[in-house]
Amino acid sequence: MSERVKIAVVGYGYWGAKHVRVLSGLPDVEVTVVDQNEVCLADAEKQFPAARLARSLEAVLGDLDGVVVATPPGSHAQVASRALAAGVHALVEKPLTTSVADAESLVEIAHDNDALLMVGHTFEYNAAVRKLREIVRSGALGRILYIHTSRLGLGRYQSDCDVIWDLAPHDISIISYLLGEMPTSVSAWADRNVGSRHADVAYVRMDFDRADAHAIVHVSWLDPCKVRRVTVVGDQKMAVYDDLSDNERIRVYDIGVDIAMMDDYTSSPSMPVTYRTGDIVSTYLSFEEPLKVQDSHFLDCIRGRALPESPGERGLDVVRVLTAVDSAHANNGRVRVAPSTHAGRLVDDVIPATPDSALRLVGEQVAQ
Numbered sequence: 001m002s003e004r005v006k007i008a009v010v011g012y013g014y015w016g017a018k019h020v021r022v023l024s025g026l027p028d029v030e031v032t033v034v035d036q037n038e039v040c041l042a043d044a045e046k047q048f049p050a051a052r053l054a055r056s057l058e059a060v061l062g063d064l065d066g067v068v069v070a071t072p073p074g075s076h077a078q079v080a081s082r083a084l085a086a087g088v089h090a091l092v093e094k095p096l097t098t099s100v101a102d103a104e105s106l107v108e109i110a111h112d113n114d115a116l117l118m119v120g121h122t123f124e125y126n127a128a129v130r131k132l133r134e135i136v137r138s139g140a141l142g143r144i145l146y147i148h149t150s151r152l153g154l155g156r157y158q159s160d161c162d163v164i165w166d167l168a169p170h171d172i173s174i175i176s177y178l179l180g181e182m183p184t185s186v187s188a189w190a191d192r193n194v195g196s197r198h199a200d201v202a203y204v205r206m207d208f209d210r211a212d213a214h215a216i217v218h219v220s221w222l223d224p225c226k227v228r229r230v231t232v233v234g235d236q237k238m239a240v241y242d243d244l245s246d247n248e249r250i251r252v253y254d255i256g257v258d259i260a261m262m263d264d265y266t267s268s269p270s271m272p273v274t275y276r277t278g279d280i281v282s283t284y285l286s287f288e289e290p291l292k293v294q295d296s297h298f299l300d301c302i303r304g305r306a307l308p309e310s311p312g313e314r315g316l317d318v319v320r321v322l323t324a325v326d327s328a329h330a331n332n333g334r335v336r337v338a339p340s341t342h343a344g345r346l347v348d349d350v351i352p353a354t355p356d357s358a359l360r361l362v363g364e365q366v367a368q
């Protein structure tokens with residue numbers, strides 16, 4: 001039997017309810033639902049009669065090991081900092097915060113209070129994304145030329161953030177996870193169509209220096225088709241990850257375009273390339289609900305005092321990119337992204353042997 005862990009899910013809305021479902025199904029977890037809205041609490045009581053209910057985090061903070069912060073993004077910093085300051089571990093939904101200063105402050109508070117801070121980059125716990133990273137890193141696609149992502153549909157319009165801060169954290173997290181580096185510069189186009197408050201459609205361009213590759217992220221709350229797709233174009237092969245596919249989430253296309261030999265070129269000057277077409281392979285995936293994998297990992301980290309695979313620093317890196325995107329959009333130009341706290345390396349490259357020194361290492365790097 002594993003150590004019993006007491007977790008509060010703060011925010012029982014669309015996504016928080018999913019955390020409650022997942023956590024309630026895991027062994028040796030006591031779940032508390034915290035929401036300021038009585039209607040939400042009444043629903044939680046009906047759906048999960050075994051869960052404890054509270055109107056505020058303060059009312060239960062003294063009797064918790066961890067919190068999952070699933071409130072709207074603008075309140076993440078305030079809710080998470082209260083938990084971390086009390087030494088309670090926190091898994092904070094994406095985006096970690098809505099400003100770099102708040103994200104840096106959360107990382108610091110966690111460090112000072114010896115508490116774990118994890119960001120809910122759910123796709124980094126998705127078997128398809130992990131497989132795609134394996135494929136990219138194996139070199140099977142050749143040199144990565146560019147990545148294109150589409151996250152479209154009739155979206156859930158948010159009151160406290162635009163479509164970039166709502167949806168692009170997923171794509172920034174996926175692309176940087178695949179390439180093993182954060183973007184060095186960004187530019188963006190965004191537009192408001194419905195209501196006047198927030199952009200509901202956007203294209204974000206990201207440039208990656210080490211990979212010498214580019215990425216285009218298309219996010220929209222206003223599109224007739226639901227699309228969740230990542231296309232990775234290499235100079236040898238190409239891969240498509242379709243998150244909506246039941247049994248063929250990843251397809252690798254042995255397809256490409258080569259520069260024509262001089263002889264071909266002289267015989268057909270209008271077409272200086274030749275095309276390669278070959279097999280399309282759909283890779284096998286042993287799939288488990290990513291949210292369950294992510295939340296189980298949070299519990300494992302609490303029990304083993306281990307550094308999460310998506311620590312607060314990773315959330316901070318993504319917030320830096322989102323902030324640069326805001327500035328690029330406002331200035332209609334290209335903006336450099338402030339350097340990552342762990343020097344552009346993903347956390348799997350910096351985890352040392354012991355969890356304690358891992359925490360120290362990240363803390364020292366933040367202080368630099």
Ligand SMILES: NC(=O)c1ccc[n+]([C@@H]2O[C@H](COP(=O)([O-])OP(=O)(O)OC[C@H]3O[C@@H](n4cnc5c(N)ncnc54)[C@H](O)[C@@H]3O)[C@@H](O)[C@H]2O)c1
Pocket residue numbers: 010011012013014015016034035036037040055057069070071072073075079093094095120121122156166
């Ligand atoms: N990882 C993912 O795939 C994914 C998917 C959807 C949403 N999210 C994230 O989850 C978070 C919640 O999104 P949502 O769509 O569920 O929002 P929502 O508006 O549906 O729910 C938010 C809930 O939080 C409650 N709340 C707000 N402030 C509170 C506070 N201070 N204390 C207690 N309760 C409070 C509200 O009453 C509401 O019930 C966001 O950060 C969002 O970005 C993540």
